[in-house]
Amino acid sequence: MSQRTEERLPDGSPTTGPGAPTRRLTRRERKRRDNAEERTRIKEPRSDRIFLFFVYLLLAVFLAIVALPLIYILASSFSSPEAVSAGRVTLWPVDFSLRGYEAVLGNSQVIQGYVNSLIYTVAGTVVSVVLTIAIAYPLSRRTFAGRNVFMSVILFTMLFTGGLVPTYLVVQSLGMLDTRWALIIPQAVGVWQVIIARTYFRTAIPDELEEAAQLDGCSDLRFLWSIVIPLAKPMIAVVALMYAILQWNSYFDALIYLKSPDLFPLQLVLRNILILNTYSGGGQDASVVMERQQLADLLKYSLIVVASVPVLVIYPFVARFFTKGIMIGAVKG
């Protein structure tokens, strides 16, 4: 087996698979190995190297297209109000200032929204994770009769829904309108997350383990609590993060179910300020009005950054797990 194939391993380990050296090679040894490889491997034709060049070019273009808008927003948020309004900012802050962030932090609506979003995210995630485990674990047990029926009942909701108004009427009749419950309960369980959790339980908890525990007189709930959940921590973390991010980013439920502004989550506050332009400005003096207008422009950029930072800061650390989650959910059996 040649070195070339080893590089293609998805985990990207630079080692050479079975029999890999456990210690690091010295420089000389590495050189000798590389030379040997150079002699034996089929040489890459020039057309391939040209092709590879275009691949890198293409990826660089992709990278730029995705990154530039983000950099632009970030640069604007750290610029002065005048520079932003005059359109002088491109990819680096102009007249560095923190006025935008001061304005964001001084806005009581934003602070209230932030606090509300934290509440919804924490409470919603706890409820969602508990319910997801409660349904996914039984469905993962082979000795649980009727699990296919239950699973079909759940999967069908992915294909067909009652629709907006019928759902709204249910929430209304439960008296949840304009309460915090409306943001936590109606969207509590995601079918996708149930599938991920069930698959994990199925593969990570062998039936033999459960049988053994049962012979020792361990009840199902006890087994779930003291064996399954500790073993499933990585999966629970992934599912919890999926729910948390969904909850943090959602605004539509708040839009239809909430009326009181002091219950609004951050995303709805954002919509009101950023999209509906309802940043209240007072003052009759022309220069004051203009200053306010400039500050309102700047505030938008800073607000975008402030609202996205929690998610984007967490994400590089969890991206790996998310990838695994997508794969579990996407691969069909």
Next chain:
Amino acid sequence: MHTLQPPAPVTTAKPRGRQRPKLSLRRSLRRHWQLYLLIIPPMVYFLVFKYIPMSNAVLAFKNYNVVQGIWGSDWVGWLNFEAFFSNPVFWSLVKNTFLLSFYTVIASFPIAVILALALNEVRQGFFRKTVQLVTYAPYFISTVVVVSMIILMLSPRLGIISRGLGFFGVDQPDLLGNPDYFRHIYVWSDVWQTAGYSAVIYLAALAGIDQSLYEAAKVDGASRIRKIIHVDLPGIMPTAVIILVLAVGNIMAIGFEKAFLLQNNLNLGQSEIIATYVYKTGLLNADFSLATAVGLFNSVINLLLLVFVNMIAKRVTGNGLWS
């Protein structure tokens, strides 16, 4: 209806050793009563928030009256549907919904595949990790923020796009106010947001391709391009088919959130889709019955599309969502 198969991997279903006999329901109940107790709350959730709304959809055939409630209101047969079909906005709603979704599928599918194939050619390293991390990131940004970014960047007064065009001496048209641009803005911003995320699925499929195929290709002297055409593309076909089926099955359920946020009075001609119309008639104008009828129409079309596309996919490629 076909019987549904869970779209999750059944990797553990491989017969290992002896097959355990299935328990009868009664024995299972006695042995696992705690698990049955455990599953009650989430099943109640599905019943209340998914199945009761489905039964509430009978509203579509009634004239909803608050006092009499859903079941007490008078039956009106197909009247609500007839009202919707004869409404002049009907065709434009269907057309807008369909075109917007179809365009999204057509645009994002190949780009995600190309991104995955390109990433797959690059060795594991700093560049590859950077590209993946950055292209994946926008997926985590909320719809509200993405739409705000679009509005800020496209605004003729402040936007960086208009300045870029101004540099070349071109005046920027009012992109958000002109209905002709709405679809392009919607679709390409969607591609921007989701391409990296979608590529991950194809990367996973590529990683699962049998290494000996690559070695065989190499021995046969295949170039990188040939290797992509003859090994990579066939390798990701099953995954691609599933993703396409799901995407087409969702074609009528296109994201309400983004279309609604990007809407303004000027681009309404192309941005009004079925979902936004349901929201407006149902919750803003409180015409519950009509809105339910429209929503039901949407769900049914959706389901039919999914079944139909799945049937075609199975016939053509042998892959489908369910057997």
